[in-house]
Amino acid sequence: MTHDQYPPRRRFLKAGVAAGAAMGASAVARPALARTAADPQHAVEPFFGDHQAGIVTPQQAHTYVAVLDLVTGKRDDVIALLREWTDAAARMTRGETAKPLPADDKLSAPDSGDVLGLGAAGLTITFGFGPGLFTRDGHDRYGIADRRPSALVDLPRFNGDQLIAQKAGGDLMIQACANDPQVAFHAARQLARMGYGAAQMRWGQAGFLSGARGETPRNLMGFKDGTNNPPTADAAKMREFVWAAAADAPWMQGGTYTVVRRIRITLEHWDNMERGFQEQVFGREKYSGAPLGKKKEFDPVDLDSLDHDGNPLIPENSHVRLSNQASNKGAQMLRRSYSYNDGTNFYVERWPPWRQETEYDAGLIFIAHQSDPRSAFIPINEKLAKFDLMNQFTTHVGSGIFACPPGARQGSFIGAGLFRT
């Protein structure tokens, strides 16, 4: 570096005063709460609480999921990272930078700065612990193997799975959701960066969700997705289906178990199907979202109704029937999925003229929260993976399961209960 590339410090200081003055109003401590809550760019979701935010929070328009592997052998490193993450997450959800940004310090870059001037955008950050936090190759790295909840099972291989090992699993999950894509990514990126030396990125994935206000959003297949979710306002249902039963892991009281699946959809193939067939696949009307044989989206699904020939109106292999609680011993989970759209993949045909074919790398980041995956995602997906008509259009290529601990109290940190001695 020549001298002119690092101007003398006195110049920094002078510029710093001007920048700091501007930033005081607009970026570092901008008054996000004073804005109207109706502006999604300036909405603020509380970080601290009994539960982590981002689980029953009304779904924001964008997400970034980052999954990391721990590369440290030291328990204290893990605790220090979780403390640092907690502080930074609380700051960012208030619309602040991940760390304080002294305007007179040009010798570090404590925040990437790409969301300066943007609001908190309803940011929530949800942390989860994968099986590898408890044991890796049978090794109890951090002295917490005996605290692994029995509900945090390793997911079995499902029929048709085509998982890419490098984009599945992982020790620590960060899910950042916000009304702005850059705010969501920014949060995950700052946190991942704090892991340098202790945890390294394993995979990351951006997602989005477009929906008219007050309507159930449509997925990329054109169908409303989430109609039959248990209502988050129903505390009894949330206790039954979402919040962890803490019988064998008291530190998970108020937490949840989260399954993430990256599901690629062959949209080109799907778009060639008649609408009538698409509706048979889902078991719902495409335009209205009504269950087949009903009129309105929220009409109850009647699995017993028959057509004039005595055949089920909702086909036996339809998605709605196979995933319905009535077909699954009453099991439910809270789906909070996003679409993803990573451009295109290409491959060369296996026969002459060996032409290049392009396909969308797009689909669904399926995200489901539940009190126990052994009675929810696993049995439901075992059935879907075998019988769902939709499988000819979908491929599960990524996967993860995480224990999301309860929320942190101010002054404490995410996962404190797990590491309490």
Added chain:
Amino acid sequence: MTHDQYPPRRRFLKAGVAAGAAMGASAVARPALARTAADPQHAVEPFFGDHQAGIVTPQQAHTYVAVLDLVTGKRDDVIALLREWTDAAARMTRGETAKPLPADDKLSAPDSGDVLGLGAAGLTITFGFGPGLFTRDGHDRYGIADRRPSALVDLPRFNGDQLIAQKAGGDLMIQACANDPQVAFHAARQLARMGYGAAQMRWGQAGFLSGARGETPRNLMGFKDGTNNPPTADAAKMREFVWAAAADAPWMQGGTYTVVRRIRITLEHWDNMERGFQEQVFGREKYSGAPLGKKKEFDPVDLDSLDHDGNPLIPENSHVRLSNQASNKGAQMLRRSYSYNDGTNFYVERWPPWRQETEYDAGLIFIAHQSDPRSAFIPINEKLAKFDLMNQFTTHVGSGIFACPPGARQGSFIGAGLFRT
């Protein structure tokens, strides 16, 4: 298919009436123009006009770029496709489906339906013609080789280019921009689908842009991007720098030449740099966006100012200096770039312990419109590719150049001038 999977037609009709009634208000012919223009989800940009929309249109928050290759040998197929595209694009920019959606027809799926209920979201659709439309392997497929504008050159290989051939080039470009990611992708997807048999997808790419209202948006490196753009309200500047000089291709009168580059940024590496160094790379202050040595973002760039040691305040290899019009014989182009964020790539280290490394597949979809790339993008990028300090953080992996014809008049179609006999 068994009978129960295709319910008898009388049932469609009944359901169709209900769905049609609901859709009349909300989807097929929803009164988008009656909404307030302030709601970005319901903004409407005119499709027809002297120029195509999406060039000097204020930049929307999302884009999807789809590039296709023509696989037909028939001139009439190309004209038919452009007519179909024009009609569908005009419909979609009004907030309608790509084709009429008869509620009583379950035997086709003329639109993927995933934006039903969403507004037009300021959608613009911009079409461009690549060199391959004029000649492929020296072959004049459609009898228009002699109408290829001299400004539509094949881009040279630039220093450091690491282009992926399958994600570069292409005969036809569709750029859909909207305030909603699903609306942008939906538009490109419907148009690509209409190409079946005549044109096939070569590559596609989603992008986004986050900016506070009235402020220059920041790219993922945290710097304001676009400060020095020629102002679109300045008609004389647009004539000089953006709209095609039609000397050798009269059909391009009112059009522009568009260069697209997919530029991957090693954000992990960038985030480890001191802010002072980052500012030397750009030649601007990070927080304020001011040129080095100045106070405010829009202060003029002074390339002659020196520090106390007599060295240039704006480093010789800084991005701002190398790309400035004063360094490029006055050349300018209208940049209208987006960030992209396609999750992560992984690779295995080449030395023990052969650990998996993950890196963001994120960066910039650089998009620039200009009257002639031979005096704008090409010489500017030749200089940048050799000398820009930023190159150690950026890699050009995708590329395309397209002649975007003028806008269409109602009743005509995009590119009509090119195919006029």
